[in-house]
Amino acid sequence: xxxxxxxxxxxxxxxxxxxxxxxxxxxxxxxxxxxxxxxxxxxxxxxxxxxxxxxxxxxxxxxxxxxxxxxxxxxxxxxxxxxxxxxxxxxxxxxxxxxxxxxxxxxxxxxxxxxxxxxxxxxxxxxxxxxxxxxxxxxxxxxxxxxxxxxxxxxxxxxxxxxxxxxxxxxxxxxxxxxxxxxxxxxxxxxxxxxxxxxxxxxxxxxxxxxxxxxxxxxxxxxxxxxxxxxxxxxxxxxxxxxxxxxxxxxxxxxxxxxxxxxxxxxxxxxxxxxxxxxxxxxxxxxxxxxxxxxxxxxxxxxxxxxxxxxxxxxxxxxxxxxxxxxxxxxxxxxxxxxxxxxxxxxxxxxxxxxxxxxxxxxxxxxxxxxxxxxxxxxxxxxxxxxxxxxxxxxxxxxxxxxxxxxxxxxxxxxxx
Amino acid sequence: xxxxxxxxxxxxxxxxxxxxxxxxxxxxxxxxxxxxxxxxxxxxxxxxxxxxxxxxxxxxxxxxxxxxxxxxxxxxxxxxxxxxxxxxxxxxxxxxxxxxxxxxxxxxxxxxxxxxxxxxxxxxxxxxxxxxxxxxxxxxxxxxxxxxxxxxxxxxxxxxxxxxxxxxxxxxxxxxxxxxxxxxxxxxxxxxxxxxxxxxxxxxxxxxxxxxxxxxxxxxxxxxxxxxxxxxxxxxxxxxxxxxxxxxxxxxxxxxxxxxxxxxxxxxxxxxxxxxxxxxxxxxxxxxxxxxxxxxxxxxxxxxxxxxxxxxxxxxxxxxxxxxxxxxxx
Numbered sequence: 001x002x003x004x005x006x007x008x009x010x011x012x013x014x015x016x017x018x019x020x021x022x023x024x025x026x027x028x029x030x031x032x033x034x035x036x037x038x039x040x041x042x043x044x045x046x047x048x049x050x051x052x053x054x055x056x057x058x059x060x061x062x063x064x065x066x067x068x069x070x071x072x073x074x075x076x077x078x079x080x081x082x083x084x085x086x087x088x089x090x091x092x093x094x095x096x097x098x099x100x101x102x103x104x105x106x107x108x109x110x111x112x113x114x115x116x117x118x119x120x121x122x123x124x125x126x127x128x129x130x131x132x133x134x135x136x137x138x139x140x141x142x143x144x145x146x147x148x149x150x151x152x153x154x155x156x157x158x159x160x161x162x163x164x165x166x167x168x169x170x171x172x173x174x175x176x177x178x179x180x181x182x183x184x185x186x187x188x189x190x191x192x193x194x195x196x197x198x199x200x201x202x203x204x205x206x207x208x209x210x211x212x213x214x215x216x217x218x219x220x221x222x223x224x225x226x227x228x229x230x231x232x233x234x235x236x237x238x239x240x241x242x243x244x245x246x247x248x249x250x251x252x253x254x255x256x257x258x259x260x261x262x263x264x265x266x267x268x269x270x271x272x273x274x275x276x277x278x279x280x281x282x283x284x285x286x287x288x289x290x291x292x293x294x295x296x297x298x299x300x301x302x303x304x305x306x307x308x309x310x311x312x313x314x315x316x317x318x319x320x321x322x323x324x325x326x327x328x329x330x331x332x333x334x335x336x337x338x339x340x341x342x343x344x345x346x347x348x349x350x351x352x353x354x355x356x357x358x359x360x361x362x363x364x365x366x367x368x369x370x371x372x373x374x375x376x377x378x379x380x381x382x383x384x385x386x387x388x389x390x391x392x393x394x395x396x397x398x399x400x401x402x403x404x405x406x407x408x409x410x411x412x413x414x415x416x417x
Numbered sequence: 418x419x420x421x422x423x424x425x426x427x428x429x430x431x432x433x434x435x436x437x438x439x440x441x442x443x444x445x446x447x448x449x450x451x452x453x454x455x456x457x458x459x460x461x462x463x464x465x466x467x468x469x470x471x472x473x474x475x476x477x478x479x480x481x482x483x484x485x486x487x488x489x490x491x492x493x494x495x496x497x498x499x500x501x502x503x504x505x506x507x508x509x510x511x512x513x514x515x516x517x518x519x520x521x522x523x524x525x526x527x528x529x530x531x532x533x534x535x536x537x538x539x540x541x542x543x544x545x546x547x548x549x550x551x552x553x554x555x556x557x558x559x560x561x562x563x564x565x566x567x568x569x570x571x572x573x574x575x576x577x578x579x580x581x582x583x584x585x586x587x588x589x590x591x592x593x594x595x596x597x598x599x600x601x602x603x604x605x606x607x608x609x610x611x612x613x614x615x616x617x618x619x620x621x622x623x624x625x626x627x628x629x630x631x632x633x634x635x636x637x638x639x640x641x642x643x644x645x646x647x648x649x650x651x652x653x654x655x656x657x658x659x660x661x662x663x664x665x666x667x668x669x670x671x672x673x674x675x676x677x678x679x680x681x682x683x684x685x686x687x688x689x690x691x692x693x694x695x696x697x698x699x700x701x702x703x704x705x706x707x708x709x710x711x712x713x714x715x716x717x718x719x720x721x722x723x724x725x726x727x728x729x730x731x732x733x734x735x736x737x738x739x740x741x742x743x744x745x746x747x
Contacts, residue, residue: 021533022528051528053525054563063522066525067521068526071487075529199487199509208500210502
């Protein structure tokens, strides 16, 4: 049924259709609306046969999900930013134990400085934890990816993170097609665990493993991700056949025919990128884009196949690997090895900085003129940076950086555009 | 406390021998059909109090639940010595996730059992004092305040033994650990520090809280048994000597545990909904010195020039416990 819904509400409805048996919740902006909606659905009985548990931290939220999943229940939680970092130890643990938990990340920056707005620093910090990571471009896709995520997680016995841009998606109202319950039931069979805590067949889960077998256990985790490279497109096409729309997959190419410049990005900014590409195509520019849906496993072959005929690659990233560049670029560059293409990393949209069509167009034109650095920053105010660098040069006790920068800017609200 | 129709003092041990009791009153541990939930062959040290405590507690819980039991375990000695891959000593469904989350994992298991309609299966979470009073404390408190249907058992050996005897918030004053060395003007752990988790558990007004000791098997089993008759959050704190960490002789584990109780340093009591309902009276009071002297972690208090002031401060703690928990014989 087509509805006008807030992204979080749509995601919650998608989750409910998947009939999770245990949902654990701890509030953190911007994912909170999702678990609020689920709490309501459990109370009203719209989501039946589900234990909704209000926990005392994100670490506990995922730990409860770990216990519930190991005891055979379909388990779900959601978090963001500091919350994801606070549960980091459990994030690795859930993957190491092979528990098919699904977790929504309402992508948000990490402090300090504390910041509630969107970028990808949080999920990127967990990129090597052993979870599958899928990034949604729209709220429709966010909803659809959750339904696919449970199927994928349970098929592989591997946890899946669905990454949804905070505010830009979670708080945006859009037209969304809510799937029919019978279709979801047919698409997603009940959870049949590969390991379960059962009094009739006792097992020990979580044993100490030494050097004699640790590498093998970790390699088997890697094999699951390799298997996901096959399974993700299969599940996406099965989804498309049943629900009559395309969502998910490994990558999503856009206007790549004859493209000399290809822009690679994750998540919602692909919408803006496509608008700019349409505009530039109309003006005769040979430009296209590649949205990466599956960041873990990273689809090296699919990315290479999509990019290999281009002249230049621009990788737009909402996350800064401080001291190196961007985590998405690491994967893209690896996929390009031997092609002579190296890719330009452009860090954009940190801490919710708006990525505008105007800035993107200027950036892509600069790229076409081969004037981009290997690592560039979109809309970085060098003057403000230089004021602080000068201050540090002049005074030993120059004070806290963030506060100094805010003082240099003056009124903040007027600068968010 | 369990009702004992007879009072029998056996020479030296002060415990009632099973053979003197009616079959129905004997311990689970004395029964040939005990489940050996934590089976032999594990890697615990000689004289390990924690291995004893876990074995006693889980076999009792198994009997109480008709073998319908799942355990979640914190990282620590118990977890490491019981599951050296690919072997396991656990005869029950058992799960280890992390150091600080056993209470939450148990909450998740209990929630799954509820939603699956398997409410006859009961859940125990267990950890050492580090995993309970320090790193797992937030999860423990969360499980308590939600009144989740979990029995949490803390095996308290008063320091981080698995990592090589470092101080925890359960380490007693003056005790030497690797991080509270017996050096300087005030050797060992500082006075006025640490926390009493049984009392904190009571402050959550959960249905059942108890302390127990491996030196009193009847009492320990009775408390576990009682805990399994109750639904909601329950907490049992078991005092388990660690020969390696305490510097006591492995053959003295029960003796040391008994002296902790008899001195008043480890009072045995139980509480319901935040109120103490029973405490074990001391039939024979022991001076703290008798307890301290058996352990090298307190050896800096003795020797040629005993530290009388510090010993007196420890005696004062024991005396306060005896008064507060009503341990004096009537």
